[in-house]
Amino acid sequence: NAGVTQTPKFQVLKTGQSMTLQCAQxxxxxxxxxxxxxxxxxxxxxxxSVGAGITDQGEVPNGYNVSRSTTEDFPLRLLSAAxxxxxxxxxxxxxxxxxxxxxxxxxxTVV
Amino acid sequence: AQSVAQxxxxxxxxxxxxxxxxxxYSVSGNPYLxxxxxxxxxxxQFLLKYITGDNLVKGSYGFEAExxxxxxxxxxxxPSALVSDSxxxxxxxxxxxxxRLAFGKGNQVVVIP
Numbered sequence: 001n002a003g004v005t006q007t008p009k010f011q012v013l014k015t016g017q018s019m020t021l022q023c024a025q026x027x028x029x030x031x032x033x034x035x036x037x038x039x040x041x042x043x044x045x046x047x048x049s050v051g052a053g054i055t056d057q058g059e060v061p062n063g064y065n066v067s068r069s070t071t072e073d074f075p076l077r078l079l080s081a082a083x084x085x086x087x088x089x090x091x092x093x094x095x096x097x098x099x100x101x102x103x104x105x106x107x108x109t110v111v
Numbered sequence: 112a113q114s115v116a117q118x119x120x121x122x123x124x125x126x127x128x129x130x131x132x133x134x135x136y137s138v139s140g141n142p143y144l145x146x147x148x149x150x151x152x153x154x155x156q157f158l159l160k161y162i163t164g165d166n167l168v169k170g171s172y173g174f175e176a177e178x179x180x181x182x183x184x185x186x187x188x189x190p191s192a193l194v195s196d197s198x199x200x201x202x203x204x205x206x207x208x209x210x211r212l213a214f215g216k217g218n219q220v221v222v223i224p
Contacts, residue, residue: 045212
């Protein structure tokens with residue numbers, strides 16, 4: 001049982017480049033979320049999904065897109081990377097009323 | 112929208128002393144409350160949760176938390192802190208209606224040998 005798998009673990013991008021952060025879970029969880037973690041700011045919700053085909057914005061969605069074509073996968077796309085998007089990104093999944101299970105994170109640096 | 116406040120940036124405690132990490136929350140409906148711990152360069156690990164039932168919840172590694180509805184608080188406690196408890200602790204609240212999980216800013220706990 002792999003849980004929540006995030007790839008890559010580290011990434012360096014140049015300003016203006018695009019990329020996709022991958023997230024997959026094998027627990028058949030209906031809820032999935034993307035967070036970014038910045039020092040002193042805790043975890044802020046970027047986008048979340050309550051099931052395949054259904055996504056919604058969190059508190060910091062600008063510059064990011066998501067899709068949920070399957071229950072298992074929830075990729076996060078950076079459309080045109082900016083230095084302000086330098087952060088650690090966490091994907092998480094959950095069933096209703098339960099805590100979220102987190103991936104190990106992707107450390108992204110935009111130069 | 113739900114929110115969480117963790118009023119202290121850092122908590123210092125001597126090894127063997129009681130540890131308390133404070134958390135207050137705001138949510139429109141019934142709260143689901145969680146504590147997570149993060150060690151350096153690691154992801155978040157689940158410690159405990161309150162969904163319903165007893166106000167005192169016991170979790171992993173000897174931690175417990177007390178739910179107080181009138182004070183909208185969910186403080187994390189450990190009777191005797193260990194040096195290995197030094198980490199970043201996050202309180203989180205999940206709204207029953209939208210199922211979104213909102214985090215506090217986190218508390219750095221430093222246990223002094």
